[in-house]
Amino acid sequence: MNVQLFIPCFVDQLFPETAFNMVKVLEKLGCNVQYNTDQTCCGQPAFNAGYQDECRAVATKFVKDFRTYDYIVAPSGSCTGFVRNYYSELFDNSAVHNDVKLLKKNLYEFTEFLTEVLHVTDIGATLNGVGTYHDACGALRECKIKEGPRKLLAGVKGLELREMNDCEVCCGFGGTFAVKFEPISIGMGEQKVVNAVESGADFLISTDLSCLMHLDGYIRKHGNNIRIMHIADVLASGW
Incomplete structure (x- = not known):
């Protein structure tokens, strides 16, 4: 193919x-x-x-x-x-x-x-720890992607997937929105990170690096003990 x-x-x-x-x-x-x-x-x-x-x-x-x-x-x-x-x-x-x-x-x-298309859910990946998944607006709302990423993460050996509160709520990035409406954007990002940390996750995972980049800025500034990972990086782990 x-x-x-x-x-x-x-x-x-x-x-x-x-x-x-x-x-x-x-x-x-x-x-x-x-x-x-x-x-x-x-x-x-x-x-x-x-x-x-x-x-x-x-x-x-x-x-x-x-x-x-x-x-x-x-x-x-x-x-x-x-x-x-x-x-x-x-x-x-x-x-x-x-x-x-x-x-x-x-x-x-x-x-x-x-x-x-490929009808695959188990890639043979291994990642030890707890992960939580952020539904990026583009994937969820524009592409109607919801269960697929979760099925893929469920197939990762050693990874426990926990849902955070308000997993479908926007992270606040929104491209130029983060520049034009910085205080609102930061507040939304903060709440997303708080929810992820409260889930007990080691990894904050999503389909979209734009969201993760925004959230990682908050994480780094405030020293939160959680790591961002794109789902492709998760699925390429351990083999």
């Missing part, structure tokens, strides 16, 4: 090890993984800031870069959800309309691809 990687900007620049771990898992499961080095951003930051024309220019390149019949897999529910739910609006009645339909059909968030 051929798989094209879509690596979001912040993963490429700040958390490249997660991308490598995603490749490690996909190759273990027999996928032929390919990476188009011409790829850039999906356009979400510009769109969320109200710059639709600028977003459309970036998104047009994205559509061109991922004009393929292969599966496209990304370690981000946020970027995946944006392409799925807003590209049709950006390119309505345009020359690339059919390309957008194909792109939306082939694009999957990482855990979604594992559970719904």
Whole structure:
């Protein structure tokens, strides 16, 4: 099975090890993984800031870069959800309309691809400790991903999964929201970290590094004894 990687900007620049771990898992499961080095951003930051024309220019390149019949897999529910739910609006009645339909059909968030396409829940990973899962807004609300990540984590040897209070509540990042509304964003992040710590977890796990990056800033500043982990990093552990 051929798989094209879509690596979001912040993963490429700040958390490249997660991308490598995603490749490690996909190759273990027999996928032929390919990476188009011409790829850039999906356009979400510009769109969320109200710059639709600028977003459309970036998104047009994205559509061109991922004009393929292969599966496209990304370690981000946020970027995946944006392409799925807003590209049709950006390119309505345009020359690339059919390309957008194909792109939306082939694009999957990482855990979604594992559970719904490959039908795998046990990767053979091992991670000793207690984990709690944060439902990132992009994955939960834009992609309707809920049970898949939990099934994958349940298959990790040595990991006890505990639900924290308000696991579906936003962490407060929201891209530019964290800059424009900093006090609100920090307050939401604080509550998320408090809930995670109170669950007794050693690891705060999610599908989206944008959320985890935001929460890790609070954790580091306040010295909380909990570690963030993208689910790809969890699934690549111990083998």
